[in-house]
Amino acid sequence: MTEPTTHRIEKDSMGEKAIPSAAYYGIQTLRAVENFPISGLKPLPTYVDACLLIKKAAAIANGELACIPTELSQAIVTAADEILKGDLRDQFIVDVYQAGAGTSHHMNINEVLANRALELLGDEKGNYSRVSPNDHVNYGQSTNDVIPTAIRIGGLLALEHTLYPGLAGAIATLQAKATEFQDIVRSGRTHMQDAVPIRLGESFRAWEVILTDHLRRLRTAAQDLCILGLGGSATGTGLNTHPKYRHRVAELLAGFTGQPLTSAPHLMAAMQSMAPFVSVSSALRNLAQDLVKISHDLRLLDSGPKTGLKEIQLPPVQPGSSIMPGKYNPVMAEMTSMVCFQVMGYDQAIACAAQAGQLELNVMMPLIAYDLIHSIEILGNTISALDKRCLAGITARPDRCRDFAEGSLALVTALNTHIGYLNAAAIAKESLETGKSMRQLVLEKNLMPADQLNEVLDLEKMSKIPE
Structure with missing residues (x-):
């Protein structure tokens, strides 16, 4: 009896690597994981969602414009929808601190979508001659325009x-x-x-x-x-894109996001x-x-x-x-x-x-x-x-608020226009030194009549903000 294989071999422009058979990521993702064991921080789910929405919109637009086969477009869209609903979220594994511009994370997205699309088409993961992370999932795109859009x-x-x-x-x-x-x-x-x-x-x-x-x-x-x-x-410059692509993909993304x-x-x-x-x-x-x-x-x-x-x-x-x-x-x-x-x-x-x-x-x-x-x-x-x-x-x-308000030396400010700043300052100083209330000192010094003093020191009026 033949034992199931635990790995598949993938090839890129730098050579070959063994990828776990169950993995939906591919060789470029694995290289990034090996290169950047930095923080343990993985991409935020919202950021992954943004990338998936871009890939979904791009697949639809490129399918409509006959840039990629309709069958592949539909498979990529279905794969994106599945992951947006929660599937395969553990496959996005590249550290936050990674290759400049975000190429590593971008290829992680492309590889996962390509491999899930292959499964949906009844094919094996890693058969990139049929669904390619670069030629199909990433058709007409670059890290350089996808990542700033994903941040937005x-x-x-x-x-x-x-x-x-x-x-x-x-x-x-x-x-x-x-x-x-x-x-x-x-x-x-x-x-x-x-x-x-x-x-x-x-x-x-x-x-x-x-x-x-x-x-x-x-x-x-x-x-x-x-x-x-x-x-x-x-x-x-829009190299390798259809003339109608950029406007169509923006229209689709607007519909997906409500923005x-x-x-x-x-x-x-x-x-x-x-x-x-x-x-x-x-x-x-x-x-x-x-x-x-x-x-x-x-x-x-x-x-x-x-x-x-x-x-x-x-x-x-x-x-x-x-x-x-x-x-x-x-x-x-x-x-x-x-x-x-x-x-x-x-x-x-x-x-x-x-x-x-x-x-x-x-x-x-x-x-x-x-x-x-x-x-x-x-x-x-x-x-x-x-x-x-x-x-x-x-x-x-x-009660606590009221006690502090009534005991505040700053109440003397209300007396400025009636007895003058210097007299008011003297009252405040004496009140602090003697423990006598400002009201008592003003009355003792005959600086204001009692009824006028009561009106001036009305806390409700003093604390009211003008309309």
């Missing part, structure tokens, strides 16, 4: 699936909290010192507006991701410049910076419970100490800051990579692909978790 589509998918919904949820929660806390007066603080009173609700409304503005900026930046250089082939994708007016420019990715990354960094500030504010306002501000209560979600019983920490806010720092670091790496292109190609695209899509997804997941596990459960401590 991957970024758009990640924004739609994670970051936009996460931001929308957090914005809605902050809006609800702003209404809930609108009548609670608290002491403002600038330079970490007492400042004039504000409304707790307006603090939350400010965060709502900040995140709403960031959502708008992200959507604006993402518009440039919709301009595709696909069809430029190796250098942007307003169009072919770039100048394919070479779209392939060379990483500016759209830098713009989106910059918008992510900008959002991350404000999220750090918000997360730190939440921690300060919740600090205590006995020795801090404790004007709000963040929902406890897990024990906070391995040694101190009863301790709860603001872990969701802490996690948010850490993720934001990572996004800021990714932005710096993307900026460095984007300027490192030469002539017709930027070979640093694998780094940009991973860092950009990962930034979007971890930031979106973080905001969703912060919203559901922290923001939605925040409660206020109105």
